[in-house]
Amino acid sequence: MLPVSDSPAVAPPRSLRRTISYVAAMAFVLATTGMWIYAFFFASRHSPDKVPDRALAAAAQAVCLDTKGRIDALPVAGTFRKIEPLAEALRQRAVVLDQANDILAEQIARIRALVPADAETARLTGEWLADWDLYLQDRRAHSDELKAGKDAPFAERTYKESPISNRMNAFARVNVMPRCQTPQDLA
Numbered sequence: 001m002l003p004v005s006d007s008p009a010v011a012p013p014r015s016l017r018r019t020i021s022y023v024a025a026m027a028f029v030l031a032t033t034g035m036w037i038y039a040f041f042f043a044s045r046h047s048p049d050k051v052p053d054r055a056l057a058a059a060a061q062a063v064c065l066d067t068k069g070r071i072d073a074l075p076v077a078g079t080f081r082k083i084e085p086l087a088e089a090l091r092q093r094a095v096v097l098d099q100a101n102d103i104l105a106e107q108i109a110r111i112r113a114l115v116p117a118d119a120e121t122a123r124l125t126g127e128w129l130a131d132w133d134l135y136l137q138d139r140r141a142h143s144d145e146l147k148a149g150k151d152a153p154f155a156e157r158t159y160k161e162s163p164i165s166n167r168m169n170a171f172a173r174v175n176v177m178p179r180c181q182t183p184q185d186l187a
Contacts, residue, residue, distance in 0.1 A: 049174045053121035057175045060111045060125075064172075064180035067107040071100050071183050078187075087149045094146035100185055101139050108132050111180075128171045131164055135182065138164075142186070154186045 051057055074096050083089035112129055116122040138156040145152055157164045165182040172180040 049124060049171050051116075051121040051124050051175055053117040056114050056116050056121055056125065057177055059114050060175075061177040061179055063107055063110045063114075064177060067103055068179045068183065070103050071185055074100055074185065076185065076187075086151065090146040090149055090151055094143045097139065097143045097146065097186075100183065101136060101143065104132075104136055104139070104183070108136065124171075128168060131159075131168045131171075135164055135168060139186075 077093060077096075080089040080093045083092060108129055111125070114125075116125055134157050138154070142152075142154045159167045169181040172178060
């Protein structure tokens with residue numbers, strides 16, 4: 001038979017557990033404080049999407065303002081809800097969508113014709129316009145679906161699991177070109 005001990009299992013003293021907890025909590029607080037100090041005082045405030053050529057951004061904003069006004073003058077998608085039969089409503093929506101797409105194609109061409117003052121602006125603007133090209137292809141495909149009698153929701157490409165328009169709109173906002181965001185005419 002094994003000898004039975006009257007003494008309980010030895011647990012670490014309470015003060016040691018408190019010390020370890022205190023050190024862990026202080027390490028967390030110091031690390032968090034250090035991160036925020038770095039973020040507020042030392043981290044770069046420059047957005048990687050901001051173009052250095054502010055004149056090009058202003059010129060693009062003017063082009064987009066004109067485009068937005070022209071697209072806003074077209075009938076909105078809801079205008080066609082009460083048209084019967086559905087195929088005719090979809091055909092009419094497609095006609096208006098084609099008009100808007102032509103206006104957007106003109107906008108892209110006009111911005112592409114602007115001459116950037118530096119290579120970085122040229123690169124960033126080129127990437128943004130390439131996204132516009134893809135977005136316009138998706139809009140044209142949607143028009144084709146409407147013409148074929150399919151009333152499916154607009155499907156656009158994605159970038160990092162998010163609609164490509166989110167990336168395009170973020171670029172427009174960072175560069176103070178709010179009118180260069182994608183139109184909301186498909187709702």
